[in-house]
Amino acid sequence: MKFYNTIWRSALVALALTAMVGCNDDNGDDMNPSEERKTSGFVLVATTAEETAIVNYFDSLPSGTVDVTEGTAFQSFFPLSSSNGALYMTRPNGEAGFAKVGVDGDGNFVEDAFISTIGDNTFALRVRDENFGLFHDRNSPDFVSIFDPETMEVTGTLPMTGSTLGDTVALRYQNFIFRGQDEFFSSIRGEAGESFPGIPFFAASTSAGFVNQAGFDLGPDPVFTMNRFGQRYVDESGNLYFYHAGNLSLPNVPGSILKIPAGETDFDPDYNFAVAQVFNPSNLGGFLSAFYYHKNDIGYALINAELDPQIIEIITNAGGFGGLTTQDIQTIQQLLFTSPTGAWVKVNMQTQSVEKIEGLPAVSPFDNTTVTFIDNEPYFVISNPTTNAAYKLNASGVAEQVFEVVGAPISGLYNLSVNE
Amino acid sequence: MKRYILLSIFLLLSSSIYAAKITGIVKDGGQKPLPGASVLVPALNMGTVSDVDGNFTLTGLPKGKHLLRVSFIGYTPVEKEVYIEGNTTKAISFVLNEDISQLSTVVINGDSEATARSQQPIQIASLDLAKVKAESTNVVGVLNRTSGVKVRQAGGLGSNATIQLNGLTGRAVRIYYDGIPLELLAGGIQLNNLPVNMIERVDVYKGVMPVEVGTDALAGGINIVSKRGQSSFLDASYEVGSFNTHIGTLNTTKSFDNGFYVGVSGFANYSDNNYKMRVNNLIPETLKVEEIEVRRFHNAHQSAMLNLKAGVQGKKWAEVLEVATSVSQRYDEIQHGVRVRTRPAGEATYEVESFVQNLLYEGRFFDERLKVNYFGNVSKTYSFVNDSTNNLYDWYGNINEEFTLNKGSEILANPSRRKGNNTATAHRLSASYSPWEGHTFNVSNFYAYQHIVGEDPLARKITEDNIDPNTLPSQLSKNILGVSYTSKWLGDALDATLFAKFYSFTNQAVQYDVRGGSKIPDYVVTDDELGYGLGLKYTFSPKFFVRGSFEKAIRIPDSFEVFGDFITIGPNYTLRPEISNNINLGTYYKYGWLSADFNVFLRLQEDLIRLEAGRNENDPSTYINQAAVVSKGMELGLKARPIEGLELGANLTYQEVLVGGESNVTNTNGVGNRIPNIPSFMYNLSAKYQKETPWNKGHRFSVYSYYHFVDEFSLILEGKNINPENLIPTQHQCDAGISYSFVDQGLTTSIQVNNIMDRTLYDNYRVPKPGRHLRLKISYNL
Numbered sequence A: 001m002k003f004y005n006t007i008w009r010s011a012l013v014a015l016a017l018t019a020m021v022g023c024n025d026d027n028g029d030d031m032n033p034s035e036e037r038k039t040s041g042f043v044l045v046a047t048t049a050e051e052t053a054i055v056n057y058f059d060s061l062p063s064g065t066v067d068v069t070e071g072t073a074f075q076s077f078f079p080l081s082s083s084n085g086a087l088y089m090t091r092p093n094g095e096a097g098f099a100k101v102g103v104d105g106d107g108n109f110v111e112d113a114f115i116s117t118i119g120d121n122t123f124a125l126r127v128r129d130e131n132f133g134l135f136h137d138r139n140s141p142d143f144v145s146i147f148d149p150e151t152m153e154v155t156g157t158l159p160m161t162g163s164t165l166g167d168t169v170a171l172r173y174q175n176f177i178f179r180g181q182d183e184f185f186s187s188i189r190g191e192a193g194e195s196f197p198g199i200p201f202f203a204a205s206t207s208a209g210f211v212n213q214a215g216f217d218l219g220p221d222p223v224f225t226m227n228r229f230g231q232r233y234v235d236e237s238g239n240l241y242f243y244h245a246g247n248l249s250l251p252n253v254p255g256s257i258l259k260i261p262a263g264e265t266d267f268d269p270d271y272n273f274a275v276a277q278v279f280n281p282s283n284l285g286g287f288l289s290a291f292y293y294h295k296n297d298i299g300y301a302l303i304n305a306e307l308d309p310q311i312i313e314i315i316t317n318a319g320g321f322g323g324l325t326t327q328d329i330q331t332i333q334q335l336l337f338t339s340p341t342g343a344w345v346k347v348n349m350q351t352q353s354v355e356k357i358e359g360l361p362a363v364s365p366f367d368n369t370t371v372t373f374i375d376n377e378p379y380f381v382i383s384n385p386t387t388n389a390a391y392k393l394n395a396s397g398v399a400e401q402v403f404e405v406v407g408a409p410i411s412g413l414y415n416l417s418v419n420e
Numbered sequence B: 001m002k003r004y005i006l007l008s009i010f011l012l013l014s015s016s017i018y019a020a021k022i023t024g025i026v027k028d029g030g031q032k033p034l035p036g037a038s039v040l041v042p043a044l045n046m047g048t049v050s051d052v053d054g055n056f057t058l059t060g061l062p063k064g065k066h067l068l069r070v071s072f073i074g075y076t077p078v079e080k081e082v083y084i085e086g087n088t089t090k091a092i093s094f095v096l097n098e099d100i101s102q103l104s105t106v107v108i109n110g111d112s113e114a115t116a117r118s119q120q121p122i123q124i125a126s127l128d129l130a131k132v133k134a135e136s137t138n139v140v141g142v143l144n145r146t147s148g149v150k151v152r153q154a155g156g157l158g159s160n161a162t163i164q165l166n167g168l169t170g171r172a173v174r175i176y177y178d179g180i181p182l183e184l185l186a187g188g189i190q191l192n193n194l195p196v197n198m199i200e201r202v203d204v205y206k207g208v209m210p211v212e213v214g215t216d217a218l219a220g221g222i223n224i225v226s227k228r229g230q231s232s233f234l235d236a237s238y239e240v241g242s243f244n245t246h247i248g249t250l251n252t253t254k255s256f257d258n259g260f261y262v263g264v265s266g267f268a269n270y271s272d273n274n275y276k277m278r279v280n281n282l283i284p285e286t287l288k289v290e291e292i293e294v295r296r297f298h299n300a301h302q303s304a305m306l307n308l309k310a311g312v313q314g315k316k317w318a319e320v321l322e323v324a325t326s327v328s329q330r331y332d333e334i335q336h337g338v339r340v341r342t343r344p345a346g347e348a349t350y351e352v353e354s355f356v357q358n359l360l361y362e363g364r365f366f367d368e369r370l371k372v373n374y375f376g377n378v379s380k381t382y383s384f385v386n387d388s389t390n391n392l393y394d395w396y397g398n399i400n401e402e403f404t405l406n407k408g409s410e411i412l413a414n415p416s417r418r419k420g421n422n423t424a425t426a427h428r429l430s431a432s433y434s435p436w437e438g439h440t441f442n443v444s445n446f447y448a449y450q451h452i453v454g455e456d457p458l459a460r461k462i463t464e465d466n467i468d469p470n471t472l473p474s475q476l477s478k479n480i481l482g483v484s485y486t487s488k489w490l491g492d493a494l495d496a497t498l499f500a501k502f503y504s505f506t507n508q509a510v511q512y513d514v515r516g517g518s519k520i521p522d523y524v525v526t527d528d529e530l531g532y533g534l535g536l537k538y539t540f541s542p543k544f545f546v547r548g549s550f551e552k553a554i555r556i557p558d559s560f561e562v563f564g565d566f567i568t569i570g571p572n573y574t575l576r577p578e579i580s581n582n583i584n585l586g587t588y589y590k591y592g593w594l595s596a597d598f599n600v601f602l603r604l605q606e607d608l609i610r611l612e613a614g615r616n617e618n619d620p621s622t623y624i625n626q627a628a629v630v631s632k633g634m635e636l637g638l639k640a641r642p643i644e645g646l647e648l649g650a651n652l653t654y655q656e657v658l659v660g661g662e663s664n665v666t667n668t669n670g671v672g673n674r675i676p677n678i679p680s681f682m683y684n685l686s687a688k689y690q691k692e693t694p695w696n697k698g699h700r701f702s703v704y705s706y707y708h709f710v711d712e713f714s715l716i717l718e719g720k721n722i723n724p725e726n727l728i729p730t731q732h733q734c735d736a737g738i739s740y741s742f743v744d745q746g747l748t749t750s751i752q753v754n755n756i757m758d759r760t761l762y763d764n765y766r767v768p769k770p771g772r773h774l775r776l777k778i779s780y781n782l
Helices: A002-021 A275-279 A309-317 A326-338 B002-016 B100-109 B113-117 B139-143 B559-563
Strands: A042-047 A053-058 A064-067 A072-074 A079-083 A086-090 A097-103 A109-116 A124-129 A132-136 A143-148 A153-159 A171-173 A177-179 A183-190 A201-205 A209-214 A240-246 A254-260 A288-295 A298-304 A342-348 A353-356 A370-374 A377-384 A387-393 A399-406 A410-415 B020-028 B038-041 B046-049 B055-061 B064-071 B078-084 B089-096 B124-128 B149-153 B161-165 B174-177 B199-206 B220-226 B233-241 B245-255 B260-271 B276-283 B288-295 B301-313 B320-333 B349-365 B370-387 B391-393 B399-404 B416-436 B439-452 B474-489 B494-510 B522-541 B544-555 B578-591 B594-606 B608-612 B622-626 B629-640 B646-659 B681-693 B696-710 B731-742 B747-754 B773-781
Touching (some): A086 A124, A109 B288, A153 A209, A177 A240, A183 A240, A240 A288, A254 A275, A275 A288, A275 A298, A275 A342, A275 A353, A288 A370, A309 A326, A370 A410, A377 A399, A377 A410, B020 B064, B038 B055, B046 B055, B064 B089, B078 B089, B139 B149, B139 B199, B439 B559, B474 B559, B494 B544, B494 B559
Antiparallel strands (some): A042 A410, A053 A072, A079 A086, A086 A097, A097 A109, A124 A132, A171 A183, A183 A201, A201 A209, A240 A254, A288 A298, A342 A353, A387 A399, B064 B078, B124 B199, B149 B161, B199 B220, B260 B301, B276 B288, B320 B349, B349 B370, B370 B416, B544 B578, B578 B594, B608 B622, B629 B646, B646 B681, B731 B747
């Protein structure tokens, strides 16, 4: 017994001593990425319940069922633009700034270069081509910055002062839409989140900055949405189609597509394509939350096809929009984001006609659904409690499933061979 | 089945009609109950130990004269003769006086109230801080050595600390100071600034909170019990360390023969917290960063607390009646938010001053069968958040002359100079009645009220009325009534605690739309909930017992979650309480010089309250109720004293915390995923050796070391390919020290080196903690 006691005691003393001396630095090896970078392939992004992302790369478009948990997790992964196989996004590690993320030969994601901004929550960046990109650091309300997409070096700034808006409130530039080499347009908001009665839209030059302030009055409570990724706003002739979601008043100003004709810098006052209203003239909530121009005057839009009857009941019970409480508004917003009343439609910009896309599952009017173009054809990624899949249109224009996703809700599919 | 029922009834009856009994209570010289004291009848080789309240019962004594010997380490033993006649019950009291010559032994081996509490039917890890008061540590350091507990602290002294307990984290873990939730005691006293010399013990409740302590903790909590001795004593300490750190404490009480006593206690902390760390420093001119090693600046912490008390003790009408007034104050320089960014904050600060008035009453009546306790307070807190500069700092501490911060704030989304003016009051009245030996009924009622108001000249106004939303008062009140029945059965082998808690709360606020809305009606939310539970412990022998507990626990959302912060977090008046069903099972076994404590837990949590990030400025972040969470895990604690003077300890925790509930076909709710940012595996080792010096028997020295291991874990839900950017790497922390006690003079000095290996230690969001640093401490006890 004494012998075992001695063994026990010795073992415990040794355990304690081992613990004291076992403190070597072994915090893990750094990633050693291959020098090779993919210029084609597909990136599938899923967003977890914690708002983080799990990202997968595929050399070719997947089929069947994809388990996204096989991928790599990032604190955020919101691509804004793509060029030469790289994705440009807010920094995926959560730091303030923008990153150029490539895919190496092993299919691993690599942050090749980054721009660190002074302002937090900066998210406006677009790449025109491999030589020129624009971003906005929210700490600088009076100018936007030019950067080299290859190196992520800041190469200059463009002044954006000159409008009447900037005299009273600091501005934030939300999006950049390039038209040709020399022009870009930007939608505007107040730096602290202030919204204006309409949707201010600046026309600017890539060499001199601000040129003109366009605008479209939406009345009170305008709802502004924009495509998170890409440049699908300009047709082959140079006409720029920009959209807004409408406003929250009821009956609301319906969401519509506006047009800045080729060669001009202001909206065409005669062009107001209220897609949801055209689709359903009796619709009291004709919101439009996404639009992608495709080709030959054809585009794709996500609309609220009808207003959820529960919303109408809440408003009626409140005696109209003015009687809504904060809780009512929260409930309405919740319904707008969850009611399966949204629909993807095919729109003709020339004839201003609307056609529902058959075969796509029901979505909510403000769904995070995105459209990706592969071989110059649209692919829709849709995620809701019953569907988590990518769809394409067949020869008859009916949507059919390409692959489904398990593990987390799909939020985006990106084609590395397309520059947007 | 009938047979077992009959057998059980027989056993219960037989235990209650047993032969003669001796019951009694053991107190110290200050008339405080002395738990854990040994009560022996040496001639019969029979004995027991006193319970948490100092009570003991000896049964089965034969007729005749018996000598009882009561002893407790650190106290002079007392012997008394008792004559037993037939099946009678004798009551007898013992008063043990401290033996100054044994004080050093108490530090090493003292089985104290903490030990007694650790052996209750419900699982409590009770930490006796007398054992570490010579060390240069704080409450956070002590808690981190406890199984199932991980304290996440973002930096040095005074930095923000959050506790993870059995997988629960943040506000789900309630922290109490003398049984009152810390948030009701204003901001001056916090976990991160309390020196150990101010504290008697720390009770970590895992799974179940007893009614006399618990308010609305979800699945346990931490109760910091201050030193409240009513006998004369003096305890003072001063500590100086790296980074210009100074910590002083004073705790003294003078008692008089007529039962009156007065006392003063307090602490003062200061640290520059200017330790070195590696950062990415933004170069605004190029929007590039450089990785540099810098010494932190604008990271100082200063806090102080002064408490004055006066009372009377040992009266028929009051065991203790005490009034106390405390003033506390803290000032923090804030260098960064949750994460360390590429640009630091150089001017943001947070200040708080609080005034608290306490009233304490303890009474014992009817031969101490009825015990009444009351503790109440009123507090006033003034706070000031200042984040309102345009200056842009770099990590060297320089202001950039070319660039400014356009938004006018360094950390917050909008500039703020918010002055808070909060009033709170909390009252707990509890009573216990023991109609028969071994059977006690408890009832406890806790009421708390908070009135929150402030002003911020920089706040965004409610558009229609141009009102600063901070000036609109919010009120929150809650009442928790608990009843319990504790009993001993089967010859005292079985301890049972059955309890129920009735929760009710009311939130009243002015409803406004942070986007500039126009509605300002009163908004009232009320709710009632019922919680209940059962704790059982079966003692096979003094060295071996098993225990288990179940509780349906409720946590009422607190003011921060309901009302937001008026800056970045919006209100959600519709928040529902969190509910958790907790099961804890455990066993304790002692074999010679080795003891082991093993526990498993399962928690099924509903309506988890978590912060949902807003989509943009028009949709601010709010706390929401979300899916279920399933937590399960195990804890193992080992203690050993293989040779005289050497004390070894180890504890290990493994846990899984997963999103629960029903999954939909696409798993958009994440069911089955691990909740990120919670470590799964961690363990601690400790070693301490103490001995009298050969040259002077009144002097003792001790050497001690601690090793703390936390396995690598991810800040977010990981995919198959691990992204090192998300990982908190494996943490190894080694601390060691040596102390020398002039026991006969009440003086102890110690020197301690923390993070000996100078590791880069991280915590929440990889905020680096101090590297190797030194602390010197001198303590004086009288």
